[in-house]
Amino acid sequence: MENLYDVIIIGGGPAGLTAGIYLSRSKIKTLLINEGIIGGQMSLTHEIANYPGIESISGYKLSVNMQKQAESFGCEIISNVKITGYNLKKDIKLITINGKGDYKSKAVIIASGGKSQELDVPGEKDFAGRGVSYCATCDGDFFQDKEIIVVGGGNSALEEAVALTQYASKVTVVHEFDYFQAHKYAVEQVTNHPKIDFILNSTVSGFYGSQSLEKVTVKNLKTGEETDKKIDGVFIFIGYVPQTEPFRKIVKLNKRNEIIVDDKMMTDISGVFAAGDCIAKRYRQITTAVSDGTKAALNAIEFIN
Amino acid sequence: MTLQTNLDHIETENQYNDILSNNENVMICCGRMGPMCVPVYADMEKLRDEYPHVKFYDMLFDIPDAQVIRNLPECLGFMGLPFTVYYKKGKVVKAASSIQMRDQITAILDEQFS
Ligand SMILES: Cc1cc2nc3c(=O)[nH]c(=O)nc-3n(C[C@H](O)[C@H](O)[C@H](O)COP(=O)(O)OP(=O)(O)OC[C@H]3O[C@@H](n4cnc5c(N)ncnc54)[C@H](O)[C@@H]3O)c2cc1C
Numbered sequence: 333m334e335n336l337y338d339v340i341i342i343g344g345g346p347a348g349l350t351a352g353i354y355l356s357r358s359k360i361k362t363l364l365i366n367e368g369i370i371g372g373q374m375s376l377t378h379e380i381a382n383y384p385g386i387e388s389i390s391g392y393k394l395s396v397n398m399q400k401q402a403e404s405f406g407c408e409i410i411s412n413v414k415i416t417g418y419n420l421k422k423d424i425k426l427i428t429i430n431g432k433g434d435y436k437s438k439a440v441i442i443a444s445g446g447k448s449q450e451l452d453v454p455g456e457k458d459f460a461g462r463g464v465s466y467c468a469t470c471d472g473d474f475f476q477d478k479e480i481i482v483v484g485g486g487n488s489a490l491e492e493a494v495a496l497t498q499y500a501s502k503v504t505v506v507h508e509f510d511y512f513q514a515h516k517y518a519v520e521q522v523t524n525h526p527k528i529d530f531i532l533n534s535t536v537s538g539f540y541g542s543q544s545l546e547k548v549t550v551k552n553l554k555t556g557e558e559t560d561k562k563i564d565g566v567f568i569f570i571g572y573v574p575q576t577e578p579f580r581k582i583v584k585l586n587k588r589n590e591i592i593v594d595d596k597m598m599t600d601i602s603g604v605f606a607a608g609d610c611i612a613k614r615y616r617q618i619t620t621a622v623s624d625g626t627k628a629a630l631n632a633i634e635f636i637n
Numbered sequence: 638m639t640l641q642t643n644l645d646h647i648e649t650e651n652q653y654n655d656i657l658s659n660n661e662n663v664m665i666c667c668g669r670m671g672p673m674c675v676p677v678y679a680d681m682e683k684l685r686d687e688y689p690h691v692k693f694y695d696m697l698f699d700i701p702d703a704q705v706i707r708n709l710p711e712c713l714g715f716m717g718l719p720f721t722v723y724y725k726k727g728k729v730v731k732a733a734s735s736i737q738m739r740d741q742i743t744a745i746l747d748e749q750f751s
Contacts, residue, residue: 368676369736375672392672412676412739430740461717461734470673470735474716543714565716 337363337408339632340427340437343575344399344411345372346618347608348443350625351632352402352409358633363435364402365427366411371395372445373572373609374618376467377488378495383618392469394618420582420604439603439632442579442591443625446572446609446616451483455539456568463545463565468492471565472499478564481506481548483536489569490518496567497527504561506531508553536566574610586612597628598635605632640695641670642678647696653705657727662691662750664742667698667706668719673736677719680739684746691750723749 339355341348344366355362369375377391386394403409410429417428425440448466450456456464465471472495480500482493485507493503505522510532512519522528537551537558548566549558574590583599583606584592590612597605607624609616639646647653647665656663666681668674681693696703698718706712709729712720717735723745724730730749733741 367738369672370676371672395672412680412736414738414740431743462714463716465717467673470671471717541714544716 335433335435336424337361337435337437338636339363339439339441339629340365340425340435341441341443342415342427343367343372343443343445343608343610344370344409345443345445345608345621346374346395346398347445347621347625347628348372348441349395349398349402350622351441351443351607351629352407353398353405354626354629355633356402356405356407358629359406360633360636362407363437364407364409365413365415365429365435366409367414367444368412369395370399370409370411373447376469378469378472378492380618390469415578418578418582420601423603425603438636439605441597441625441628441632442576442583442599442604442606442610443608443621443628444575444579444610445621447575448568449571449573451536451568451570453537453539455541459539459541459545462543463541463563464539465565465567466569468495468567471567472496475500475565477501479504479562480565480567481536481561481563482567482569483507484569484571485509485512485514486569486571487514487518490514490522492567492569493528494518494521494525497525500527500565503528504531504563505529506534506536506550508535509533539566572609572616576610588612596631597624598631603632603635605635638697638700640668640678640697642695643682644678644693644695647694648700648702650702650705653696653702656692656694657724660692661726662688663694663724664691664721664746665694665696665706665724666719666721667696667703669698671718673717674719677721677737677742680737680742684739684742688746688750691746725749 338360341364374391375395414430419426538549591606605628607628608621711732715734
């Protein structure tokens with residue numbers, strides 16, 4: 333039957349691509365469908381320095397390498413498309429891609445990861461791509477010798493703030509607390525950096541400009557006072573939310589909208605597995621996503637056999 | 638210098654002007670081989686067969702002649718790659734910055750060039 337696969341993987345981040353590598357290398361007919369950028373959040377990362385065996389690599393390069401590796405074993409990949417229908421409850425699972433039709437499989441691995449948390453304040457959406465960004469690697473060099481703000485105080489925010497100093501003349505980190513939720517090395521790097529300063533206990537509460545971003549309002553969360561700040565760009569790294577909206581009525585989620593899986597990475601639906609940042613777990617890293625993808629793939633092979 | 642895609646490339650301002658004067662419907666994606674750009678080129682490659690009445694081109698963002706796109710009034714304020722520009726009879730009818738999903742591209746192609 334046309335468009336019938338053994339396994340369909342939803343999502344092409346490190347979890348989905350790893351599952352693709354393991355499945356197709358085992359001669360399992362595999363299709364990976366990805367809505368956004370291949371590599372997911374990994375491809376937005378300026379430098380990855382904690383992937384074992386690779387001292388330093390750009391997230392984009394690692395994504396391309398993983399994609400090539402999956403394809404070299406025969407994994408089919410359809411990317412940058414929208415899935416409009418999921419029918420996962422029966423033995424044969426059915427997925428509909430907008431404009432491309434139906435795809436069927438015996439098992440499904442959901443690896444839909446997470447997406448940037450937005451501030452959800454006035455002007456943020458209007459200036460996306462015009463001064464507001466969620467990806468330092470992609471947009472950093474538009475801010476050569478310009479002043480920018482990085483919003484956030486976790487590892488990603490601090491590491492990307494340092495990366496952005498190679499372009500920007502000044503980086504101001506705006507963070508909601510008076511301490512950072514990051515590793516010691518990342519905190520030391522930003523606090524000792526001559527181009528970086530801080531506005532703590534604060535957040536950005538509005539974005540303003542005409543053609544592109546010109547200023548923001550910064551709100552002090554202790555006093556409620558709002559002040560205007562002229563700025564050329566704002567990079568937002570305030571965490572990630574699981575991309576599980578399409579699965580809300582299909583598989584069981586916890587209160588944080590993360591997919592609940594058992595020790596075989598299976599959801600509450602037989603033959604539907606999940607892996608990576610979209611599942612309920614504590615640590616969200618490329619290594620943990622890769623590990624989840626491996627386990628989901630091996631269990632899916634056992635399931636279909 | 639060109640991008641490593643299977644699209645037809647625009648390398649000079651003259652070539653750009655020729656293309657716009659000789660074709661009614663044109664889509665040009667001006668970018669790099671980066672995470673937000675590559676998916677758009679890949680979609681354009683696939684859309685060529687579905688939209689034979691549209692000409693699809695790319696242009697490397699960093700070559701000097703790409704100023705014809707970088708400096709378009711419609712791209713003023715764009716701070717995300719790629720810059721994707723749609724032309725009808727030589728005039729810009731739509732411009733977008735950063736990644737575009739296949740659906741977003743086809744919506745513009747259908748609206749502007751049907
Ligand atoms: C700025 C930043 C820096 C980071 N730095 C590091 C680091 O240095 N080291 C490290 O180990 N980790 C880092 N991380 C975390 C790491 O990137 C993630 O933990 C990892 O990418 C999660 O992988 P994943 O495959 O589960 O999901 P994702 O990477 O989120 O990929 C999911 C993919 O699925 C697609 N998708 C979503 N929904 C659907 C759907 N319904 N249908 C089809 N496709 C869908 C998405 O578009 C995406 O391409 C960083 C993250 C960020 C944002």
